[in-house]
Amino acid sequence: MMHQAREDSLRLRPLSLFDVPGIVELANDWDIASMVSRISHPYHPHHAKVWIEEIERDRREDVWAIEADGYFAGCIGYSRASVSHGELGYWLGKPFWGQGLATRAAWQILAHGFATEPFRFFSACHFTDNDRSKKVLTRLGFKPTDIITCPSIARGSPSPAQRYVLPRAEFERMTS
Numbered sequence: 001m002m003h004q005a006r007e008d009s010l011r012l013r014p015l016s017l018f019d020v021p022g023i024v025e026l027a028n029d030w031d032i033a034s035m036v037s038r039i040s041h042p043y044h045p046h047h048a049k050v051w052i053e054e055i056e057r058d059r060r061e062d063v064w065a066i067e068a069d070g071y072f073a074g075c076i077g078y079s080r081a082s083v084s085h086g087e088l089g090y091w092l093g094k095p096f097w098g099q100g101l102a103t104r105a106a107w108q109i110l111a112h113g114f115a116t117e118p119f120r121f122f123s124a125c126h127f128t129d130n131d132r133s134k135k136v137l138t139r140l141g142f143k144p145t146d147i148i149t150c151p152s153i154a155r156g157s158p159s160p161a162q163r164y165v166l167p168r169a170e171f172e173r174m175t176s
Contacts, residue, residue, distance in 0.1 A: 010066070012067075013067065015075060019048070024045050026072070027043045027091070031094060033153075037152050061078060063077030064109070066101060068101055074101075076090035088113075088122050090109075103140060106136060114172070123163060123165050124166075126162055127159050128162055141171065142164035142166045143165055147162055148161050
């Protein structure tokens with residue numbers, strides 16, 4: 001499925017069990033799974049179902065489905081790492097790469113998070129071999145801080161990741 005999204009086609013909505021087939025179709029790709037710490041490979045429907053049920057039960061993170069022209073394109077959200085700190089996470093299926101969707105969706109999530117949470121800053125990280133996420137985060141104004149080791153289910157071992165921070169004051173400066 002190759003798909004080109006229109007500029008106004010981005011929609012974020014609550015993630016639900018109805019998204020399981022779309023999640024599995026896109027996440028069951030090594031190029032996706034290997035860049036997201038919590039996606040296994042191969043990725044099966046029960047993985048997506050358990051993950052969504054955990055999100056709904058625990059409420060430690062808020063996750064939205066990303067839609068482009070009505071198609072499920074990926075996921076985005078944040079976890080409450082602490083009272084003052086949110087951690088941004090996202091992934092897009094390959095047919096939706098290179099269209100600016102991740103940057104636009106992340107901007108909306110950051111605005112929502114800073115408006116509704118007492119966060120002083122957001123953090124985010126990407127595996128050091130993920131240049132696409134590096135570009136998204138730097139476009140959003142995130143600044144690199146340090147290299148850390150993050151788990152990777154698909155890779156089967158921890159891997160180096162670049163961590164970034166975006167302070168509330170910097171985000172507010174960019175939006176004023």
